[in-house]
Amino acid sequence: MAAPPGASTRLAVTEVARVDDWSAFYDEHFDFVWRSLRRLGVAEAALDDAAQDVFVVALRRQGEFEGRSSLRTWLFGIAWNRARELQRGTRRRAEEPLPEALPPAAGLDQEQAAIQAEALRFVYRVLDELAPERRAVLVMAEVEEMTAVEIAEVLSLPVNTVYSRVRLARRDFEAAVKRSRAREQGRRR
Amino acid sequence: MKELSRQARDTLERGLAFDGPSAERRARVKARIIAALGGGAAVLATSSAAAEVASPLAAGAAAGAGKGLAFGSLLVWFGVGAVAGVAVSSVVVVTERARGTQTAETRAAAAAPARARVGAVSSARHGPTLPAAGPGESNAADSDEAASVAKARPAASPPPGLAPRASTASVASTSASAAPSVASPSPAPSAAATLSEEAGLLQRAERALAGNQPNAALSALAEHERRFPAGVLHEERQAARVLALCELGRTAEARALARAFVVKSPDSVLVPRLERSCAGPF
Incomplete structure (x- = not known):
């Protein structure tokens, strides 16, 4: 044409x-x-x-x-x-229902598969404690390994602001991991 | 910048190592997008964006104005609009694309040293998505094929129409034939063709429903069931059947079907739609 x-x-x-x-x-x-x-x-x-x-x-x-x-x-x-x-x-x-785990990887025995599924549930339980934007920043920075420029673009923020947001997201995530672990241990006792 | 502690990193790495959709979900969502974009009336659409897009698309196709590149190609695939002999093509601002590509390259080059190393959990390390035990044979066939298609392509290929193509050979090959690719005789039907046929049947049923022709809808659904008993859209098929039965005043049958559906798939996104039909509330 x-x-x-x-x-x-x-x-x-x-x-x-x-x-x-x-x-x-x-x-x-x-x-x-x-x-x-x-x-x-x-x-x-x-x-x-x-x-x-x-x-x-x-x-x-x-x-x-x-x-x-x-x-x-x-x-x-x-x-x-x-x-x-x-x-x-x-x-x-x-x-909310916990995230559905994928079928366990081939070759894993039942116990390993259960550990895998629990690790998945745990990380989502931790992520659920973060405020939405902090959570997004953490995922972008730590999981997807996006650059500050890329994160800035997704969130429509100045690049300089992104660095402090990443810092805050990491801090929140660390704290949430500690809290969740403490809770789980308390439950097991 | 301070990095994550070992504990926090382990939580992410181990937790997300096998995170992802099952092959069945992948195939199902694909079929639903195809059905929605193919110009179906989207009677069953649970997704607002899909419903919003569906009708203007059909109108655009009728007018022969295939503006959206990929929309257009989906329509060609289904033969919607293409029957009029409209070759859907697209106009792209070349300079803009060139600029974009250059910027991307420059950025990539510049980013390498400057890149803030903000994490170690690369998505590549998450490993391959695990295949689900797919109930339908068509699912398995589709995901196999899909996987090989994906592998054959470059890692970061842009969406159709965005790729700065070196060759324009594909122009000639596709623009010449307005016929949908699914119609071309091929010894081994591709998974994509199977999927589009399946979606096409469901779409036919949805259109019939929207046009107050519940009997026509039922016959399309029967054909769907015959050809794709365990197809990726089997839930949609059952839901559409309930709606058609409601239209015909066959409420008892509709209720029985709907209840069986809810028992089997309580978490389906289609449950609320059925709740609002003559078969609900449950």
Whole structure:
């Protein structure tokens, strides 16, 4: 197809996207998006819907992706916005079901699998204690290893501010780990 | 900057080592996006964004204005709009893309030394996502294929339409054929084709429901059940059937089906939709 009338030389018809491209894009990024939403505190029952929303928004806004950030950062930003919208509607959850663990890795015996599942539940219990933005900062900095520039972009913050936010997020996380461990030990006694 | 303590780092590393969606969820959400974007009436849509997008899409397709690149291609896939012979293509601001790429490269180069080392839990270390024991054979086939597709692609490939492509060969190959790719005869149907067929059937049922043709909806659902008994959209199929039965005034059947559904899948996102139907409340 020709360029639409009025298109300047800055515009050029490049390609016809194929559904294979979308399909591969989805396959490549779905786990990351889904995992990020969970780590950002989206409730278990809402995860699939939220992931669907992120992909629909990404499709709709793909023209806005400018390559300033990495694709993952961009998707993470969309996920963060969606997670925040969902948080606005619901209050903090205390009696939410714990995260569903994946089927245990092959080769693990029952005991190891149980330990693995418990480690997963524990980390989410700890994350649930953090305020949403602190939690997001911790996940970006410590799990996704994003740079300060990338974190700044997701949160629309000045880069300088990010450093102090990361510090605070780490402090909160440390404290929450200690509290949760103490609680668990108290329960075992 | 102060790093995390050993204890805190262990909590993250061990806890998140095997965190991720099951293959079944991955396939299911994909099918739902396809069904939603394919221009379905989204009767069952539980997701606001999907519902919001679905109808303008259908309108756009009818007008032959395939603006959204990937939307357009999904429509081509389904043959929605493409039957009119509209080759969906996209116009991209090349200079902007070039600038973006350059910036990304510069940033990557500059970031290497300057990068604040803020963590050690790389997502790569989280290991492969564990395959779920998928109930449906189509799931297994899809995820296998999906995995190989994903592996074959570069690690950080941008979404379709964003990739600064070196070759434009794909233009010729796709723009020439307005026919949906699923229609092309192929000895081994790809997982994507299977998925789109499955989604297409459900979409047909949803459209029929939206158009007050519950009998047509039921026949599409019956076909879905025959061809994809354990398909990734089997929950959607059951829910749509309940709604169709309600429309027909077959309330007792609707209630029985809905109850069986709720017993089997109490956490399904479709439960609230059924609650509001003639079959609810439970």
